[in-house]
Structure formats: structure tokens, C-alpha cells
Amino acid sequence: MCGIYGTTIPYKEEQIRQKLEITSFRGPDQMRWETFPYREGCLTFGHNRLSIIDLDSRSDQPMTYTDRIHIVFNGEIYNYKTLRSDLQKKGYTFTTESDTEVICATYIEYGENCATQLNGMFAFVIYDVSKNILYGAKDRLGQKPFYYYLNGNQFEFASQISSIQLFNNNLSISQKSIQEYLTWNSIPSPNSIFNEIKKLEDGHSFTFNLANSDFQTRQYWDIDYANKFQFKGDFQEAKTELEKLLKDAVGIRLVADVPVGVFLSGGVDSSLITAMASKVSGEKVKTFSVSFNEKDFDESSYARQVADHLKTDHHVIKCDYKEGIDLIDTFSDYYDEPFADSSALPSMLLSKHTKKQVTVALSGDGGDESFLGYQRYQWVRSNKKIYNIPSFARKLAVGILDHIPHKSNRLNVLSPYLKLKNIEEAYLKSMTNSNASWMKETYDTKNIEELKYLFHSNKNIYERVSDFDLKTYLTWDINTKVDRASMAYSLETRSPLLDYRVVEFAQSLPTDFKLYGNNQKRILKEVLYSHVPEHIFKRPKSGFSVPLSVWFKNELKDYVLAELSYASLTEISCINAKEVKNxxxxHMSGKWNHYSMIWKLLVLKQWLSKNGNGYSIV
Known part of the structure; x- marks a missing residue:
């Protein structure tokens, strides 16, 4: 887990050093860069290393393999030992114990198809001297970030925007991206906050020809939204196969030359990962959870029950608003484009204190998307029949609702949904701003390519919303949150439920193996209950959240009112300052809960204050 950087732009040595230093938190163990002359110019590769596998300096990067290959790599290849063994049988030799060297040999053996051989989370770039090209790839589910800037023969890439942004005078802030952020809470791939900087999409690779500056991307992996692969066995057979997969996915993620722990919230996913880790690890597992003073947000007691049952070495991290405001003040230093998922704050706090004892932590991310765990999937189940009612009848109901004075919040929310054509449009609306009255311009949520995963007839609605979430919410939001929160404190986070084999297996299962009446994540729970008593989980599902709604009305009230004064709000061009102030x-009076909008605008205001000067917004 590291930070990577590269450029064909002839920056000075001091400038390269500063570009690496600005994200040194991603890899504090070693910072190096190297320049490679080629016929048309010079290429520089830089690397900030967080040492996880083969701690010896021989595995520092940039790394050279057989004089033909130079590489910078961020992430982990979990099947590298198997690949290494297979490659050795084919005559390849290795001088380190690292997975980085294995990527190089895999590229020589399989060429531009090499990414299909890798099971891991990764973003890497290879300079192939013999072909005079750069080849790079990003993991299937987008766990590792990759940003790039392309202007003719000027190509620059990095793990975070700030490295590209520094000393680059050709950037402008994207008005469209600000609107996308206000709609989705993050900026969808392939866009970034700057018009000129793009994200490499998940499951994609690229080539950049250094001779003629030709840049090409291609998709090497996608989820099975055509529904071609279907599990043929019964539920018990599926459960047995899933447990086998999970044990292997956890086992290969426990491999490290540094201490490893597990994030344990007390929910189904993290408890299952902890149970698997306890099963396959030869040592007592270290687990970590967060505790809040506000009891409605504190689930640490459930994590303690699981930890006690599994006999882990458990650590509870206590959080209050004072530490919370410290994180808010530095938020944009790590999330270096606007990002509004407030669960990033407890994720940062958890990472900050977990790092004091381990360098790698396993998480339960990915279970909700693949196994139908979000509460909104029950919302789909409850509301899809509404759209069997003829549209004229729904329009009549809307007319009646709109004329009811002092109607409840539930009726206020219901009315706009009745106007929509189908449950797909309703789900799309639920994933974006349901109330955009405070935005000056209406943003078209249908301008994203990922709609193809939602609007088709190959699968039922539950499988389609699951696929849509995997391609949007997971990659744009969850993986961004986890990467930045953990790397802010030089902690590597590994997610066994995002092993592509687990995701593909989940997609192949019949829907009722995952969602059976009100029983969500049915098959995951059945695996879990073989290791942890079922009664611990007999409670409503809750997200990993921080009590911002309470803090904003109390301890952080003055902070909010100062940061989001009317004068400050008028500086944000695409919002209605008067409506936002209202x-x-x-929120402050307790009439409505608008904490998510407040947080979203606080993040945007902070980012613009730190980054907006000198850039035009177009």
C-alpha cells in the first residue's frame, strides 16, 4: 500500500520531491524517484512506500525487472505466491519476496492481459522499455485510486489529485463536477474536481505510447449484468462453497510481514470477517471498534459481545466532538477533492488509533452491495408495487397530496416519487438528492454510463440495484472513503468481501439465497451463525455513522454558522444561498434534520477555501 506518481513533464528535482512529499502519509517508510530517458523525452517515476511485504530495501520502488521493465505499484496482490510459483516453473527468476516483482513477470508473460491474472487491490504503471509504452491497470472493483492528466505528450499520474495539482498551471475547476458532487456526495468516475484530471475506471487498463502520445483504455473485467452465470446447487451447497471462498479470501489477506488486525463494528459483515480470521489465523486476532458518547450512535457493546465470543484482543476507541472537529479541519488534506460521506470521520478516527498497534486491518466492506444488505433494498421491495398502479391514478394522488396543508415529512417525500415512471427511476432518485430545492440548476442524474446496470431486463430489480450499487456507490463512495481514511494514517485496509471471486459468486446466486422476505444477507448470516450466536445480531441494522446531526445543533453550532454564513454561501455559485440559509x-431549531446537506456544503466550502484561489470554475 503506497502512493505512486509519474510524469513525462520535465519538472525540476525539487518539484518532484514536493509532489511526493504532499502525499507522504500514504507511504512514510521510503520515498524515491527515478528518471528514465527515452527518445522523445524523460519519464519520471516516484513512490512513497508503506512496507507490508518483504520489508527489505530491495523491494523499494520504482523497481526494475530484467532491465526491460520499470514499475510503480500501489496495493497488494493476494495471489502473488501462487503466481510466483507458476512463473518460476516457466523459467522466471526473482530476487525479492515482493508481489511487485511478480507483477512485472506476469506482464512479460501475459502482456496487456496480465491484470486478469491478479487477485488484489492495485493501481500500477509499467514502463516497457522495449515497446516504448506505459501500461497501467486498476483493480476490478476500484479499491485503489488512479488519477491522470493528459495534454498532448504531457502525461502525469498519481494516487491522489494533489500530486498532479502541484505546479500544474493548466487546471480549471469543473462546474459539472461540483454539481455531480452535490448530487452523488462524491464525483463519479471518470471525472474529478478538475476538468483536466481524470480517474482511471475500475476494471480498466491503459496504454500510453511515448512515441506518438496515443492513449487508449480498455475494460478487462466487469460484473455479470447479463446474468450468464447462475449457481446450480441448493442453499446448503452454496453456503458450504461461500464459507470455503471466504476462508481463503481472509486467509490470503492475513499474509503480511507486519502486524494485522480487523475492524469489528459488531455488524454481520465485520463479525463474519473476524470469525473467519479467528478460524484461519494461528494467532489471537486483534480487533478494533469505535465508541461514541451519544448512545444512539454507539454500537461498541455489540462489537464487544462478538469479540468476547471469538476471544479476540479487542480495543475500543472512544470519540467525542473535540476529536471530530480536528478531523473536519484537516479533512480536505486527505480527501483532496470534495467528498461528502460523513462516515469518513469515524473511519479516519478508527484508522488513526488502529495504526498505533497494527499496519494492516481487514474490513467488512462489500457485503451489503453483493448480498443485498442495505435497508434501501427493503424500500424497493415495499414500493415496487406502486408502479403497477396506472400513471394517471398516481398523478391524481400527487394532486391531492400537493394540496394537503401541513402534511407530514413522509407525505412530502412520497409525492415526488409518485410522479416517476418506474421503480428504477425511483431508486435512482433515492440515491441522489431527493430535495434539490437549494441547488440553482437541475442536474441530470441520467447522464452516467452506469445506468446500463440498472435499466435492463436481464435480472430482477433486486439484482439490478445491487449491480448498480457495485458500479457506483461502492466504487465512487465506499472505496474512496476507506482508502483515504486509512492512508491518512498509513494504515492498509483489506476487504475480503471485495475479493472478485466472492463478488462473482454472490452474483451467481438466486436472489432468495440473499434476500428472503425480510431476511437480508441471508446466506452470509447463515455462515456467520455457524461461528457466532445468532441472538447477538437480532437488532435493526445501522450504518457506520458519526452524530453530526447532534453536534451541528450543539457543540459545533458556532463552527457551522461561521463557516456557512450567508456571505460564504453566496460564493458557491451553483446553490441558492437564501434557501440554504433557511x-x-x-436544522438548528430542530424542525428538520438537514445535517447531510450541511456536511456536504462544509466539505465543499473547505475545499474551495484551500484550493479555489487561482482557478477558474468552468
């Missing part, structure tokens, strides 16, 4: 006042 919504903030409603």
Missing part, C-alpha cells in the same frame, strides 16, 4: 436555520 434550511440551516431549520
Amino acid at each position: 434550511l440551516i436555520d431549520q
Whole structure:
């Protein structure tokens, strides 16, 4: 797990050093860069290393393999030992114990198809001297970030925007991306906050020809949204196969030359990962959870029950608003484009204190998307029949609702949904701003390519919303949150439920293996209950959240009112400052809960204050 950087732009040595230093938190163990002359110019590769596998300096990067290959790599290849053994049988030799060297040999053996051989989370770039090209790839589910800037023969890439942004005078802030951020809470791939900087999409690779500057991307992996692969066995057979897969996915993620722990919230996913880790590890597992003073947000007691049952070495991290405001003040230093998932704050806090004892932590991310765990999937189940009612009848109901004075919040929310054509449009609306009255311009949520995973007839609605979430919410939001929160404190996070084999297996299962009436994540729970008593989980599902709604009305009230004063709001061009001020006042009075909008605008305001000077917004 590291930070990578590269450029064909002839920056000075001191500038390269500063570009690496700005993200040194991603890899504090070693910072190096190297320049490679080629016929048309010079290429520089840089690397900030967080040492995980083969701690010896021989595995520092940039790394050279057989004089033909130079590489910078961020992430982990979990099947590298198997690949290494297979490659050795084919005559390849290795001088380190690292997975980086294995990527190089895999590229020589399989060429531009090499990414299909890798099971891991990764973003890497190879300079192939013999072909005079750069080849790079990003993992299937987008766990590792990769940004790039392309302007003719000027190509620059990095793990975070800030490295590209520094000393680059050709950037402009994207008005469209700000609107996308206000709609989705993050900026969808392939866009970034700057018009000129793009994200490499998940499951994609690229080539950049150094001779003629030709840049090409191609998709090497996708989820099975055509529904071609279907599990043929019964539920018990599926459960046995899933447990086998999970044990292997966890086992290969426990391999490290540094201490490893597990994030344990007390929910189904993290408890299952902890149970698997306890099963396959030869040592007592270290587990970590967060505790809040506000009891409605504190689930640490459930994590303690699981930890006690599995006999882990458990650590509870206590959080209050004072530490929370410290994280808010530095938020944009790590999330270096606007990002509004407030669960990033407890994720940062958890990472900060976990790092004091381990360098790698396993998480339960990915279970909800693949195994139908989000509460909104029950919302789909409850509301899809509404769209069997003829549209004229729904329009009549809307007319009646709109004329009811002082109607409840539930009726206020219901009315716009009745106007939509189908449950697919309703789900799309639920994933974006349901109330955009405070935005000056209406953003078209249908301008994303990922709609193809939702609007088709190959699968039922539950499988389609699951696929859509895997391609949007997971990659744009969850993986961004986890990467930045953990790397802010030089902690590597590994997610066994995002092993592509687990995801593909989940997609192949019949829906009722995952969602059976009100029983969500059915098959995951059945595996879990073989290791941890079922009664611990007999409670409503809750997200990993921080009590911002309470803090904003109390301890952080003055902070919010100062940061989001009317004068400050008028500086954000695409919002209605008067309407936003009215919504903030409603929140402070306790009439409505608008904490998510407040947080979203606090993040945007902070980012613009730190980054907006000198850039035009177009």
C-alpha cells in the first residue's frame, strides 16, 4: 500500500520531491524517484512506500525487472505466491519476496492481459522499455485510486489529485463536477474536481505510447449484468462453497510481514470477517471498534459481545466532538477533492488509533452491495408495487397530496416519487438528492454510463440495484472513503468481501439465497451463525455513522454558522444561498434534520477555501 506518481513533464528535482512529499502519509517508510530517458523525452517515476511485504530495501520502488521493465505499484496482490510459483516453473527468476516483482513477470508473460491474472487491490504503471509504452491497470472493483492528466505528450499520474495539482498551471475547476458532487456526495468516475484530471475506471487498463502520445483504455473485467452465470446447487451447497471462498479470501489477506488486525463494528459483515480470521489465523486476532458518547450512535457493546465470543484482543476507541472537529479541519488534506460521506470521520478516527498497534486491518466492506444488505433494498421491495398502479391514478394522488396543508415529512417525500415512471427511476432518485430545492440548476442524474446496470431486463430489480450499487456507490463512495481514511494514517485496509471471486459468486446466486422476505444477507448470516450466536445480531441494522446531526445543533453550532454564513454561501455559485440559509436555520431549531446537506456544503466550502484561489470554475 503506497502512493505512486509519474510524469513525462520535465519538472525540476525539487518539484518532484514536493509532489511526493504532499502525499507522504500514504507511504512514510521510503520515498524515491527515478528518471528514465527515452527518445522523445524523460519519464519520471516516484513512490512513497508503506512496507507490508518483504520489508527489505530491495523491494523499494520504482523497481526494475530484467532491465526491460520499470514499475510503480500501489496495493497488494493476494495471489502473488501462487503466481510466483507458476512463473518460476516457466523459467522466471526473482530476487525479492515482493508481489511487485511478480507483477512485472506476469506482464512479460501475459502482456496487456496480465491484470486478469491478479487477485488484489492495485493501481500500477509499467514502463516497457522495449515497446516504448506505459501500461497501467486498476483493480476490478476500484479499491485503489488512479488519477491522470493528459495534454498532448504531457502525461502525469498519481494516487491522489494533489500530486498532479502541484505546479500544474493548466487546471480549471469543473462546474459539472461540483454539481455531480452535490448530487452523488462524491464525483463519479471518470471525472474529478478538475476538468483536466481524470480517474482511471475500475476494471480498466491503459496504454500510453511515448512515441506518438496515443492513449487508449480498455475494460478487462466487469460484473455479470447479463446474468450468464447462475449457481446450480441448493442453499446448503452454496453456503458450504461461500464459507470455503471466504476462508481463503481472509486467509490470503492475513499474509503480511507486519502486524494485522480487523475492524469489528459488531455488524454481520465485520463479525463474519473476524470469525473467519479467528478460524484461519494461528494467532489471537486483534480487533478494533469505535465508541461514541451519544448512545444512539454507539454500537461498541455489540462489537464487544462478538469479540468476547471469538476471544479476540479487542480495543475500543472512544470519540467525542473535540476529536471530530480536528478531523473536519484537516479533512480536505486527505480527501483532496470534495467528498461528502460523513462516515469518513469515524473511519479516519478508527484508522488513526488502529495504526498505533497494527499496519494492516481487514474490513467488512462489500457485503451489503453483493448480498443485498442495505435497508434501501427493503424500500424497493415495499414500493415496487406502486408502479403497477396506472400513471394517471398516481398523478391524481400527487394532486391531492400537493394540496394537503401541513402534511407530514413522509407525505412530502412520497409525492415526488409518485410522479416517476418506474421503480428504477425511483431508486435512482433515492440515491441522489431527493430535495434539490437549494441547488440553482437541475442536474441530470441520467447522464452516467452506469445506468446500463440498472435499466435492463436481464435480472430482477433486486439484482439490478445491487449491480448498480457495485458500479457506483461502492466504487465512487465506499472505496474512496476507506482508502483515504486509512492512508491518512498509513494504515492498509483489506476487504475480503471485495475479493472478485466472492463478488462473482454472490452474483451467481438466486436472489432468495440473499434476500428472503425480510431476511437480508441471508446466506452470509447463515455462515456467520455457524461461528457466532445468532441472538447477538437480532437488532435493526445501522450504518457506520458519526452524530453530526447532534453536534451541528450543539457543540459545533458556532463552527457551522461561521463557516456557512450567508456571505460564504453566496460564493458557491451553483446553490441558492437564501434557501440554504433557511434550511440551516431549520436544522438548528430542530424542525428538520438537514445535517447531510450541511456536511456536504462544509466539505465543499473547505475545499474551495484551500484550493479555489487561482482557478477558474468552468
